[in-house]
Amino acid sequence: MENVIIIGTGCAGYTAAIYTARANLTPLLLSGSQPGGQLTTTTDVENFPGFPEGIMGPDLMMKMQAQAEKFGARIEYSQVEKVEKTPEGHFDLTMGDGKVIQSKTVIVATGASPRHLGLPNEKSLIGRGLTSCATCDGAFYRNVPVAVIGGGDSAAEEANFLTRFASTVYLIHRREELRASKIMADRVLANPKVKPIWNSTVSEYLTDEKGEMRAVTLKNLVTGEENELELKCVFVAIGHVPNTQFLNGSVTTDENGYIVQSEGTRTNIPGLFAAGDVADHVYRQAITAAGQGCAAALEAERYLAH
Numbered sequence: 032m033e034n035v036i037i038i039g040t041g042c043a044g045y046t047a048a049i050y051t052a053r054a055n056l057t058p059l060l061l062s063g064s065q066p067g068g069q070l071t072t073t074t075d076v077e078n079f080p081g082f083p084e085g086i087m088g089p090d091l092m093m094k095m096q097a098q099a100e101k102f103g104a105r106i107e108y109s110q111v112e113k114v115e116k117t118p119e120g121h122f123d124l125t126m127g128d129g130k131v132i133q134s135k136t137v138i139v140a141t142g143a144s145p146r147h148l149g150l151p152n153e154k155s156l157i158g159r160g161l162t163s164c165a166t167c168d169g170a171f172y173r174n175v176p177v178a179v180i181g182g183g184d185s186a187a188e189e190a191n192f193l194t195r196f197a198s199t200v201y202l203i204h205r206r207e208e209l210r211a212s213k214i215m216a217d218r219v220l221a222n223p224k225v226k227p228i229w230n231s232t233v234s235e236y237l238t239d240e241k242g243e244m245r246a247v248t249l250k251n252l253v254t255g256e257e258n259e260l261e262l263k264c265v266f267v268a269i270g271h272v273p274n275t276q277f278l279n280g281s282v283t284t285d286e287n288g289y290i291v292q293s294e295g296t297r298t299n300i301p302g303l304f305a306a307g308d309v310a311d312h313v314y315r316q317a318i319t320a321a322g323q324g325c326a327a328a329l330e331a332e333r334y335l336a337h
């Protein structure tokens with residue numbers, strides 16, 4: 032029987048691992064489908080304290096992993112399908128391959144995944160001109176027009192990054208001002224390769240004969256007018272959906288699927304804690320996720336002590 036299982040290896044998961052490992056609880060981390068979490072898909076992180084020159088997202092996550100492992104945390108690369116609290120008071124975690132692992136406490140730090148528009152041919156276009164990761168796919172689109180959808184920090188950051196490769200980066204936003212922080216908004220709007228398209232949304236993805244992205248239909252939300260915009264790739268940056276599906280409704284969530292916390296990182300199930308973007312739709316920063324990971328670890332430690 033494990034003392035602590037941490038589901039997720041983003042900032043929250045690794046921080047929880049560092050704290051529980053240093054408390055001699057030998058935590059087991061289950062990595063899920065995106066080891067390292069969302070920061071592995073970003074470039075420069077300029078606002079994580081301690082790195083005045085900035086640090087690359089993947090480097091930061093490798094350092095967190097090394098720090099957790101140094102104190103005895105173990106990492107297993109598997110996907111959790113189900114979490115159940117047993118009448119005896121421990122948890123049964125069922126993996127994708129059917130294996131069941133038992134633990135006295137669980138910290139859910141599964142983060143959130145990119146949201147898509149919900150257009151009909153979306154799924155078939157992923158990897159064929161539709162993506163949510165400029166860092167992963169930007170370099171494939173050199174000297175061709177691309178678009179970013181969204182108006183938040185992610186959209187601003189992705190659009191700026193893509194100007195290294197693309198001929199033009201259209202920034203398609205449904206309103207006429209960005210939600211992004213002022214510094215990011217100013218930076219992206221000052222970039223001559225970025226062409227904002229305000230009050231607009233993509234109503235259709237159009238493909239070529241090979242089934243790859245050729246253009247989009249743009250709909251102006253003020254005039255209702257529609258027109259076609261030729262491009263090679265669309266980077267969707269319209270927020271995230273929390274990864275709580277595997278909990279099958281057993282843990283209380285809000286209407287958007289975010290886990291509801293009380294008294295810090297506690298959930299409605301004693302012994303099961305939640306940390307980071309899976310529960311936080313307000314701050315959603317690397318440092319706040321790390322802070323919650325720390326809090327969840329301390330809560331788990333106290334729960335075990337009692």
Ligand code: NAP
Nearest residue numbers: 148181182183184185186188205206210268269270314315
């Ligand atoms: P976000 O702040 O929630 O922004 C999502 C954007 O997508 C908004 O502009 C929203 O439009 C738009 N949107 C949502 N649903 C849409 C739809 N169906 N169709 C069209 N547009 C839609 O998400 P985010 O940019 O991913 O940022 C998440 C958090 O991470 C934020 O707290 C952000 O500050 C942080 N972050 C920080 C950094 C950094 O500091 N380096 C980088 C990336 C992210 P409206 O504006 O009209 O709502």
